[in-house]
Amino acid sequence: MTSTPESPDHVSVHLTGCAEETAQAVIDALRTPFPQGAEVIPARPQATGGAGHPLVWCTVVDTRGRRRSTGIRVELREPVDAGLFGAADPVHQVIEELAAAFGVEERGTVPGEHELEVRLRLTPLPKG
Known part of the structure; x- marks a missing residue:
């Protein structure tokens, strides 16, 4: 699933395989370093969950x-x-x-002509 960001500074973030609270924790963690208010939207399901239909939580991060x-x-x-889609420098940020x-x-990277797609697995950091 790809999504075209609104500008070269935007990164589309798609989260799967988790509950709403977990998706919201990831999105909240992005709000501090990327405070461009309107571009970081609340987690919303893009599709209804159920057998064969995973729930996808999406947000757009403005890296300016x-x-x-x-x-x-x-x-x-x-x-x-997590799937990240956007220009290479903003995705790396x-x-x-x-x-x-x-x-x-x-978990994988797919370079494109103007866009980069990166698949990640986010896990809890060890305590300590």
């Missing part, structure tokens, strides 16, 4: 005005699969911020 996070770990109750809050395992 990035404030680097202070490395605050965010509690996850379960692992989350979002990955850096996710890595400050969660464990991040890259």
Whole structure:
């Protein structure tokens, strides 16, 4: 599933394999480093869940005005699969911020002419 961001500074984030509370925790973790208000929208299901129809939580992150996070770990109750879509530099900025809050395992990258698609697995960071 791909989505075209609104501008080169926007990154589309799609979260699957998790409950609404977990998706919201990931989106909330992106609000601090990327405070461009209107572009970070609340998690919303894009499709109804059910057998064979996974629930997808989506948001668009505007990377302009990035404030680097202070490395605050965010509690996850379960692992989350994340798809990031956008220009390479903004996508890498979002990955850096996710890595400050969660464990991040890259599951694949698909480069395009003007866009990059990255699949990640987000997991809770070890305590300590």
